Structure formats: C-alpha cells, structure tokens
Amino acid sequence: MPASSLTLGYVPGGTPAKWARIWAERHPDVPLRLRTVAAADAADEVRAGTVDVAVLRLPAETSGLAVIPLYEETTVAVVPTDHILSAADELTTADLAGEPKLLPLDDVVDWADAPGAPVDHRPETTESAVELVATGIGVLIVPQSLARLHHRKDLTYRPIADAPACPVALAVPDGPQSALIEDFIGIVRGRKPGSSRAQTQPTPKRTAREKTLAKQAARAAAGKVARKPGRSRGR
Structure with a gap:
C-alpha cells in the first residue's frame, strides 16, 4: 500500500516552508508532516524511520544514508x-x-x-x-x-x-527510493512538475521485425501519396 504521508525532519534554522508549499500544490492528498529534530539526532531519525527524509547539518555520521548537498550557510x-x-x-x-x-x-x-x-x-x-x-x-x-x-x-x-561555511544537506535512506521520496528530492532540486527520472530514460530500441514493419508502412504510405490524382484544371 503506498504511503499516505511523508515526514520531513529538519534541524533548527532549517526553512522547509517553500518545499512544503510546493509539495501541497503537487500532492494535495498526501500530507507532508514537518518535524523539528536536534542537529545531533537528525541522521539517526532517518535511519530509524522516525522521519522519511531530513534536512541536516554537515559534518554528520551518515552511514546507511544517501546525502544530497543543498547549500552552505554563512x-x-x-x-x-x-x-x-x-x-x-x-x-x-x-x-x-x-x-x-x-x-x-x-x-x-x-x-x-x-x-x-x-x-x-x-x-x-x-x-x-x-x-x-x-x-x-x-x-x-x-x-x-x-x-x-x-x-x-x-x-x-x-x-x-x-x-x-556551514553546509546543509538532505539525507534519505540509502538504496532505492519510494516514489514519494523521489518526488520530494525533485522538489528540493527544483525539478518542474511532471518531470521524473523515468522520463529521462532512453527510449527502448526497436527490434529488427519492428523496424522492418515500420519501413514497409512508410513505403506503403509513400506509394499512396504518389498515386493520388491531382485536381483537374479543366471543366
């Protein structure tokens, strides 16, 4: 069963409001739950599953996590x-x-x-x-x-x-991600609505038979155009 919500943990000073607004626009039926977490506990919260993703400060012990750099603070x-x-x-x-x-x-x-x-x-x-x-x-x-x-x-x-500078990053569980986490990563990275990794995959190559049928269809269409009578100039 797909997740009914996504929980975002963020350290004090984090500002998830913009991402929360975009999430609400794109996923009105899937609440984004916000949870403040102590800087020292943020990575553990993701590993324990208390939060699905977390905005944390680096350096941190991030074993078992995938870390996406976001920005650096003054x-x-x-x-x-x-x-x-x-x-x-x-x-x-x-x-x-x-x-x-x-x-x-x-x-x-x-x-x-x-x-x-x-x-x-x-x-x-x-x-x-x-x-x-x-x-x-x-x-x-x-x-x-x-x-x-x-x-x-x-x-x-x-x-x-x-x-x-003080680096800030997004941490998610390492390995394949759920569709909701992928969508949130897309929001953080500024991807437009409807874009996804799946859409960037190359189009599957056609088989030899599919190529032959396509060529035959193209030749047949060209033949029909060549045989099409032109309009008469006289009465």
Missing part, C-alpha cells in the same frame, strides 16, 4: 548591539581573537581553530547561549539561520569573512 558572530564589534559590517578571525566565546553543547559549526577564548561554562543549547550573549559574557559563533532564529532586539550578528 558563519556569523552574535554580539550585543552595543558591542564594539557591531560597528563593523563584517568581521575576521583577527577581530575575534581573545574575545570571550560561548560554546554550547549543541554547537554545529565545524571550526576546530575558531577564534576566541572559550568561557568555562558551556550552555546546554544555542538558545541558552544567545541569552548569555545578551548579558555580555561572550560572543557566539553560529550559522546565520540560527542567529536569525534566536534574534533579540538587544543582539545583532556579523558575518565572519574568513570563517568556513
């Missing part, structure tokens, strides 16, 4: 609005050297030698770390979408010019 530093670093439009690692830095336990930025001096306390979550930034304890380095997600009026963020 890495930013979150600071209080009155912080000296907020005066610049863009920062560099040199600007952040020596700055007290918050490193939450759910940190997702893959930057081993990130600038800044980690403070002793490690908040449980990025959301908690953002609240501590507002108290002036330290700066926070995150993907831009997380800075937007946890925006506060007393905070701002600036891109770090020489920081590594």
Whole structure:
C-alpha cells in the first residue's frame, strides 16, 4: 500500500516552508508532516524511520544514508548591539581573537581553530547561549539561520569573512527510493512538475521485425501519396 504521508525532519534554522508549499500544490492528498529534530539526532531519525527524509547539518555520521548537498550557510558572530564589534559590517578571525566565546553543547559549526577564548561554562543549547550573549559574557559563533532564529532586539550578528561555511544537506535512506521520496528530492532540486527520472530514460530500441514493419508502412504510405490524382484544371 503506498504511503499516505511523508515526514520531513529538519534541524533548527532549517526553512522547509517553500518545499512544503510546493509539495501541497503537487500532492494535495498526501500530507507532508514537518518535524523539528536536534542537529545531533537528525541522521539517526532517518535511519530509524522516525522521519522519511531530513534536512541536516554537515559534518554528520551518515552511514546507511544517501546525502544530497543543498547549500552552505554563512558563519556569523552574535554580539550585543552595543558591542564594539557591531560597528563593523563584517568581521575576521583577527577581530575575534581573545574575545570571550560561548560554546554550547549543541554547537554545529565545524571550526576546530575558531577564534576566541572559550568561557568555562558551556550552555546546554544555542538558545541558552544567545541569552548569555545578551548579558555580555561572550560572543557566539553560529550559522546565520540560527542567529536569525534566536534574534533579540538587544543582539545583532556579523558575518565572519574568513570563517568556513556551514553546509546543509538532505539525507534519505540509502538504496532505492519510494516514489514519494523521489518526488520530494525533485522538489528540493527544483525539478518542474511532471518531470521524473523515468522520463529521462532512453527510449527502448526497436527490434529488427519492428523496424522492418515500420519501413514497409512508410513505403506503403509513400506509394499512396504518389498515386493520388491531382485536381483537374479543366471543366
């Protein structure tokens, strides 16, 4: 029996609204269920079948999964609005050297030698770390979408010019995919309605007999046209 719905897991900061809208237009009878998943658990959720597909952050342990790169996010530093670093439009690692830095336990930025001096306390979550930034304890380095997600009026963020980007990908179970998952992958990749991998397969070759019959039919049609009488010019 075909699946009656598709479940999409996405990490905090993910923005599946556009894909959900397109899905609803193309599959009005098949709900797309959205489920927020922790960044550290996203791959496991797909392997366990809790979600059918997931938007996750890389790097991640993706054994048993097929991974489709989507885009790369800008890495930013979150600071209080009155912080000296907020005066610049863009920062560099040199600007952040020596700055007290918050490193939450759910940190997702893959930057081993990130600038800044980690403070002793490690908040449980990025959301908690953002609240501590507002108290002036330290700066926070995150993907831009997380800075937007946890925006506060007393905070701002600036891109770090020489920081590594934060990759985002779509993960699906490895191996043959269901028609619904294939359709969702098509939406993510921007394929138009009605397009599919099946339509891109080459046309099967005709057998020798089929070719002979086609030639005979073409000759017969040509003969009929040649024998067709023309219109009389006289009365």
